[in-house]
Each structure stands twice: as C-alpha cells, then as structure tokens.
Amino acid sequence: MQFGFLLEQVVNGLVLGGYYLLIALGLSLIFSVGGIVNLAHGAFYALGAYISVEITKYLGFGSAVVLSPAAVALLGILFERFILRRFYDADPILSLLVTFALAMVTEQAIRIIWGAPPISAAIPQALRGSVFIGDFLFSRYRLLILAVVAAVLLGVWLLLHKTSFGRVVRAGIQRPDMVAALGIRLQPYMTAIVMLGVGMAALGGAFFAPITIVHPAMGAEIITVAFVVVVIGGLGSFWGVVIAALLVGVVRGITIHFAPAAGEASIYVLMFLVLMVRPRGLLGERIEKFE
C-alpha cells in the first residue's frame, strides 16, 4: 500500500513537472538562442492567466486556452522587436535590468487594470473530480493538462528537429557566427522563438488560472521554479529541460510524502547537488558564446 501511495506521488509529480516545463522550456530557448535571461517570462505567464480569465467570461474556457496564448504570443513580437533586439550583443547585465524592469511594469499594469486583489476563476464543471485507475487517483483536470503538455512538447520537438526552421535555430545556439556567414539572418528566427516561448508561458497561465490564485504577483512566484528547472536541465538541451522539469516535480512530491515541511526546499537542494556534479546542468552543452 505504501508503495502505491508513493507511485501516486511520482505520477502526480510528473504532471506538475509538465506544468513547470511549459514555462521553463521557453525560458531556456530564449536564453539559448538570444543569450538573454528573460526575467519578464513570469509576467507573460501572469498575462496568459488574466487574459484567459477574461476570455472565459465571454467565450468559454475552451476558447480562452487557445486565444490567450495566441494573444500573448503576439505581444511577444512587440517584446522581441522593440526591446530584446537591442540587447543581443550588449552586456548581459543590461538585458537582465531591462527584463526585470519589464516584469515590474507588467505586474503594476495588471494591478492598474485588474486591481490588486486576486480575481476568481474556476474549472468548468465537466472537468472536475478525480479519475480512478485501479487504486490510483488522478485529478481529471491535471490529466488534461498532461495531455496538452505532451502535445506541445511533441510539437516543439518536431519543430526543432525535423524542420529547416529548427536546424537554423539549433545552429544559431551553437555558432551564430557561422549561421551569419552562411547568409542567414537570425533575427526573424528569434522573433519566432520569443513568440513560442512566451506563448507557452501564457498557455501555462491559462491552464493554471482555475486551480491557483490569479493575482498580480503570480508571475514572480513561478519564475524562480522555472529558473531552477533551466539551471538543472542545462542550456541548449531540449531533453535536459524536459528531464529537469519532471525531476523537480517528482522530487518535490516524494519529499512531501516523507517530510512535508521540506517540500519547497527539496528542489533547491536538488539544484545544488546537480550543479556540484555537473556544473553545466544535466544535459547542458558547452556553448562557446557563454563560456
């Protein structure tokens, strides 16, 4: 019985890891390609949640989880075109400052538009409750999230590994100078990567709005975990981020099973241990421009 309970925590941890993945994957891509630590990533997650709550009121939950990430991805174009683009070759401290500032401006803008108190959101009635598989228990809603994450993951993997777009992006991560020498401009690719990245963060926000509190500071809360995942996974590696996200979810679940009070600390201990053994993260590649 004890083993069954533990397995339940592991599976639940995998689902939670999938949710971290939606946010961390975009963060990792933007850093790997553009060399920018996007501290504003959480702000797009928060915007995704708020916009989805608004759309749900008029068009229902189904439309909201599609339209909200799409809207945020469009904002991503502006973000890349007018802000990030100026900082690719600049001192990294400047891009840190500017994205940090954008995170604060967005949080305050949310306060102005929607107010400081949290806004309410609920799961559609049909998606509530648990599913039993034998003695196993899953939240029906989280199963849906898991399916969405799996689909998104597959899509991103295919995009990066089976298309000419992906080949340029991967080459751009390793040798931007060579890509340039071949006469390919990386900037349009960067626009697409930023759209994809912030769109995924918004998708995470849209799906988590019904089961977590929707308030202005929600972006700041998620960004720390997302960074931990990126650091554990290592830069430039798709599977590194995937494994790290799932690992973080599972380690947290198991720790809570045995020592509840240590649950939140466990992921930082994990990060510490991984970095001791592998300073570039689990599957991090050696990237010339960051050394």
Added chain:
Amino acid sequence: MTRFSRRALLKAGAAFAGVSAIGSPAIVRAQAARIKIGHLVPLTGFLGAIGSYAQLGVKMAAEEINASGGIMGKQIDLMSEDSVNPATASTKAQRMIEQDGAVLLFGEISSASSLTIMQVAERNKKVFFSTGARSDALRGKDCNRYSFHCDIPNTVMVNAVGTALKQKGMVKGKKFVTLTADYIFGHDLLKAAKAFFSANDATLIGDELIATDVTDFSPYLLKVRQAKPDVVCCNLAGNQVTNLVKQYAEFGFPYPLVGFNLNTGDAWAMGEGNLSGTWPTVWYHTLDNPASKTFVEAFSKKYGKPPENHAWIEYITLKMIAQAITETKSTESDALIGYFEKQTQFDIMKSRKAYFRSWDHQLVQEAYPFTVKPKAEMKDKWDMLVLGEAVPAAGADLETIYPMKTQNPCNMKA
C-alpha cells in the same frame, strides 16, 4: 561575460538610483499641526491580497476624518507601507517612530510580523494596534502593555466554527486531518484546534505543516486521501486558503472541507462553485445594522466593490484611535492606554458593542460562522456567504468565547 563598460555601469547605477528614489517613502518634515500615524500591512506575499483591502479601508477612514476637520483640528498624516516580512516590518516600524515622528502604529495581518512590531512598540513605548493578526500567543504569552489586538484570536475562530460543526454532528467521534500553515499563526491555530478536538471526542489522524510559499497542494491532497479522514480542516492563511480550496474542488474528494480561518477576500478569489463547508468570519458586508450599511454604501461608492473584512477592521480601528485622541486630548501613550483600559465601548458595526479587555488588550466582539450561499440566491458575486448565528449567542456574555484569565498566560509589565 564581457567586462562592464564605464557607460554600462553608469546606466545601471542610474537605473537603480531611479528605482530607489521611487521606492523609498517620502520623509515628511515634522509639522506640529499634523498627527502622524504609521500603518503597516503586507501588500506582497501570501497575505498581500487581503492587505490591499486593508489599505483601502484605512485610506477611506483617514480621508473622512480629515474632511471633517481632523482630530482636535489637526489633520492626520497617514504613512501606509508594505510590511513585507517580519524583519522589514520591524525595521519600518522603528523608522516610522524614530525618524518620521509617528505617534502610534497600527495595522498588520501576519502574526509573525505583528509580533516583531509589538516588540518595537514596547521598546519605544508607543501604542500599536495589531488589526489583523490572529495568533493567540500575541495576546497571550507574548502580550505587552503597548499592544492592542483588534481581530478575533484563533481560539475564538475555532469556537465559532466548532459550535456550528457540533450542531451538524460533524465533530463527535469523527476523524480529522488538518493542513496547517508553518509559522506562528498556524502552529497557534493547530494548538487551539487540538484542544477543541480533544474536548469534543474527535481524533486528529493527520497533520501536514505547509510552508507559506506553497502554491501547489496536490501532493498534500494525495496524502489526505491516503489518511481517509471524515473531515478535512484548513488551518492556512491568505492566498494559500484560496489555492487549497480551488485544488480541493479540482480533486473532488468526498470528505467535507472546513476551516478555522478564512478572510472574505480569499473567498472572493476562489471562483464559482469551489467553496463549501463551514468557516469563521469576523465581519461581513451583509451584516444588518445601520452603521454597517452606511459604511458599506460609502465604501462601495468610492471603490466600486464592497469592503472586505480587513477594510472594515482598519476603518474602525482608525476611527477608534481618532475617538481616543479626541477624548483624551492627547497622543501620549499612557493617556491612550488608560482610555482603552477603561474598557470604553465602541460601535464597530455589529449588533453588540465591543471593548478592549483591560488585562490582555483583546477587542472583545461577536464572531460568526458561515456557510456558502447557493449560486441561485446570490445577489452579486460578492454575496457568497450565509452568516450563521453570532457567537456567543444573544444574551450570553461576549467574553465566554474568549480565553479566560486562567487560560491565557498574558502578564503585562506595568
């Protein structure tokens, strides 16, 4: 990493200077004609959401007092800031008294931060009204002469909900699992809950201590199911109550969820159909008495939404403070303490008047258990609670639901 260019450093320095100039409070020069009052409340973190309501309430009270001529002809200078965490709360409290010239302090929701402000108040011999902190220890073993406590303490919340649960047969012989916030407030509430369970033949079969930054409760909920309780009881605070209730509804467990702590602001943020069970509250905007109705109307007109219980408690506290200063014609700590220790009665928008008990400085007042209104009966999205009978019952002494002198280890040094 490239080396910093001089220009880059300059820009970074300017950016930080800009931020700190905006972020730091304006220090107002001392003016004899104004009364400076310091107000601290969490605006960030897990209590930030309800703290934002508190700030609306206090601003409205200060504006009303100033518009009607101030206190003894002097305008109030209200300094209201984010208390952030216990360490910052204490630093800011000290600064407000020492540098900004605050004659007294009030506010706070976190019991941990309130405790550090209480120590600052005692050290500086300035009065502090702790408005929203509920830990029993603050008015018990940690009490001091300069600190007053406006909100109902944990024991009262447990009694309010417990009485309602007993009437529904949900206590005797039942198995409980509790989810408890891992800081002074939660520990204290758990202690009160345990005392209630053992006095009423209920068993506590599991307790999870939860760090205040947890937002995903799924691993804890799985543990709850493994324990197979009859009733699940929430001893959390702020955003965490909202998150737990939302995720509890998501999993759809058959065990009823009740709780010994809930603020209306957290309930409003939960979303349709998520909240059920029996909970305690200290005030709700549908209370039927003239003072309450006037306040709710004015507040709704000003802010476009009804007041939350923290807006109410900050509002009445500043009004009580203004009344005390007016009647004693003094802002001296000893005069004010004397005034409140006479157990002066105040109308706090409830059917019975309230007073600060002289020996532990607790504001003795009614409390209410509530259940959740079915959607069809809600007048608007704010109208989601059905208040139960006030506790203690009409006719009973108000103090019966508060810890008695023999139970409360409060010993104030003169």
